[in-house]
Amino acid sequence: MLNNAWKKFIHVSKTNWIIRTIVAILIIILFTISLIRFLSIPKVESQNLNIRKNPSPYAKVIGNVERGQSLHVIKKNKNTGWWKIKINNQKGWVASWLINKEKYNAKNSDNIAETTIVLDPGHGGSDAGTLSAEDDKMEKVYTLKTALKVYHELQNLNANVLLTRDSDKYVPLANRAYLSYASKANLFISFHFNSSNGMYNANGYQVFKYHKNADTFANIIDKKFENLPMENRKVDFGNYYVLRNNTQPAVLLEMGFMDNTHDFKLIKSDAYQQKIASDVRMAVQEYFKD
Template sequence: MNKRLTTAGISLVLLFFAFIPAVHADSGKTYEVGANNLNVRSSPSHSAQVIGQLDNGDRVVVFQEAFGWVQTYFGGQEAWVASPFLYPADAQTSNRSAAPVSSASLEEITVTATEVRIRTGPGTNHEIIDHTSTGDTYSLVQTANNWNKIVLDDGSTGWIAGGMTDYNSGNNTTETNMDSSSSNDSQPHNTNAANGSLSGYNIVLDPGHGGKDPGAVGIGGVFEKDIIMNTVDNVVQKLRAAGATVILTRDSDYFLTLEERVRLNNANNTHAFISLHYNANPIMGINGVSTHFYAGGKDRRLATAIQSALGQNISLYSRSIIQSDYHVLRENSDPSVLVELGFITNPGDLATTRTNAYQNNVADGIVQGLVNYFNE
């Protein structure tokens, strides 16, 4: 499930996989992206064409550095990313104190005036998109003609006049997505969950895609919808063994609209809805598992419980929980999450997801995550 993936992208990935990696595979180092909406450009320049975007936690394989830029591949073509936003992937966990790829640290600026305008470009002729005031701090992306390009709260960027700001010293620290947000809506306490049992709980499992909708297409032409069913079989077995009542939105290879999936869920007395998917990205190096949720409170707590239990059970890279506006979550009247169980466009993830061990570990992780969630 990935909005950015196109059929053209898939073909390019497959072409890339077939012809290019042998040349570069040994020279590449993996780095993790530490910013949202980071532009991927066709050459190492801020004026070069934007050919894609990367988000916090995405991973890229870097083959060379030049002038504060690093070269990777995007959709099979050579692509460049500004290096201050990349961190060595082996320094993963949530601690971003490791040095970024270039020696330059990501600078922060603080606003020193009130009612300062944020504009779409470096100059007063550009449209005003927001305002900011004394004491607000931003990550600095770029400077031009005494204007600063900054990262706004929603991850987009804007420009602010240089005279209205001061530079901070030191590295910028990035928040992790896994902060434990305390929430007041408490789940009714159930002693079964405390015993590790899911008896009395109704779980709706939603295998993504199906029928005419293959979902993502991975390396070698493997379909997301097919890998999912194997996963779902394992999860159903373990949930039932733990005492849960399991309802499936689809149990074989047929098409089901998003509306039908939600209707099916909402018609039941559901305690948790879990949609299962595999991910894809034109950048082959991107890997890992993430859990998506729509709202704070129960949705977010369920996502946190499942992502963290998966992280303890599986060997794949644990990305984070992510707030996403997906239909099956937004329209859902029950606690609901969508889990992306690895990138089938990444050779390592794909090989792992095809093992029985992985499928078993995923099922264990989901059972454990639900037990922990109901037991909170």
């Protein structure tokens, strides 16, 4: 019997061989595609995720996804990070940046984790910003150092934190404002240090805002900064591009004067930068408090 089967096999026509080969290749391709799709289905590694009616931390919670469940992703918004999913015949939105955070549990967390915050270290690259009194230290260095400390503070709250720059590079003002718009940021915070244009007699920190939607956060963060060893120059209107052309709640922080000896001693210190970062984190927590 085996002998007859072998004879039939080796005497198959060339045409049939080609057909069988093509069919086999197609089967392998289809199997590979199915396997890739199966392996690429995201699984929830956090303890629990909210499903919201709309892609916003303020939207109604309509369900939850537990650890180990697979997500059928219908749509991904690469700008905001929100994914539209379907699970158990229910459609809704989840904050994708929380999927792999193993310790995150929506049931006992505040909604800060589902917010997007854009941090804007002022200047950079060919734009040095203002200079210290000796003209040897550049503002751009300290705006980045400070913003990175804030970044780590907010990352610890599981928020989706975006930086307009994370290195010494030039970023046009329009790009900074656009990132805030495209990501639908819940907050935009721009970091700067001031100058008295050679007078050397001005000092202190100040919070600027432009649109009404920034009033609440501007007042909260100004209050948190009262523990800083600097004069409080109070909240004021600031006609700056990154505020004026920003649709999201946006503030610009001037955290001391580069050309003031007292202020600059603080500005260049890690301790002062970390104090700013801690105060910003507390202000964010208060702003998003349920």
